[in-house]
Amino acid sequence: MNAIASYLKSLERKMKKNGTFHPDTLTEIESHLLDSVEANLRRGLNQAEAEKEALLRFGSVNVVSSSFEKERITVMQKILIGVAVMAGLFSLYVDTRPNWDDTGVLAMGILFVCGLLALIGFQRPWLLALVVGAWIPLHGILFTHNYGSIIALIIAFIGAYAGWVVRTGFNRFRHSV
Amino acid sequence: MNNETLKGHLDFLLLSILSNGAAHGYAVIESLRQRSGGHFDLPEGTIYPALHRLEEQGLLKSRWDESSPRRRKVYSLTVKGQGSLTKRQAEWMAFSKAINATVGI
Secondary structure: OOHHHHHHHHHHHHHHHHOOOOHHHHHHHHHHHHHHHHHHHHOOOOHHHHHHHHHHHHOOHHHHHHHHHHHHHHHHHHHHHHHHHHHHHHHHHHHOOOOOOOHHHHHHHHHHHHHHHHHHOOOOHHHHHHHHHOHHHHHHHHHHOOHHHHHHHHHHHHHHHHHHHHHHHHHHHHHHO | OOHHHHHHOHHHHHHHHHOOOOEEHHHHHHHHHHHOOOOOOOOHHHHHHHHHHHHHOOOEEEEEEOOOOOOEEEEEEOHHHHHHHHHHHHHHHHHHHHHHHHHOO
């Protein structure tokens, strides 16, 4: 297997691992690398040197796959923030219903949503906790002077940081093997 | 130039290059290198995620060119992309004018 094919195989593996793989992307990269090799051959390099130079200019498998991952995360973060805001507003709606005795369920819900979103990939646990858990205390303090409602925010912080700790621990383990 | 500084302006540079006409990724990267006199020399593979993002944002569109021996994805500016480029050019002119005036160039 030549250096380009071997590189593309490694990149495909890495991109499948981080969830950014698409066959068209690999076709595009292959086309780029072959153009680059041809340009290097025209400059007088031999085949092995031309492939080596093309790969060097393109960047290592890790650098390229992580730059695709970073772009994907940016889009994903926006979606996750939207979901978190909706979850926070829904929790406020449930909390303000006068006849719903739901404190325990609501607390578990906030804990679960924060933990899950942090686990999926929300990058900043403090922001996640605020976006989900700040609505109830804001409403409670401003409209009913219920300072005890701050507990919702504390629960959100616990959930968000628990999810974040599990995710970062899992990622470290994955990169170590 | 520091790569991190360059990344902050990458979208602007890519839109500028594609304002001269449609091009595939390799040509865009070559143009970026040549027009900057070799100063803008990021790992080539890191340009593609930016091109894909600009396409997702509707600033670029792409089609597959099947006429050459190899399939090539060709990018071009959309109307929205042209508008974004015009806005960024105006911002850059104002910014560079202010910097030049401040440092006395």
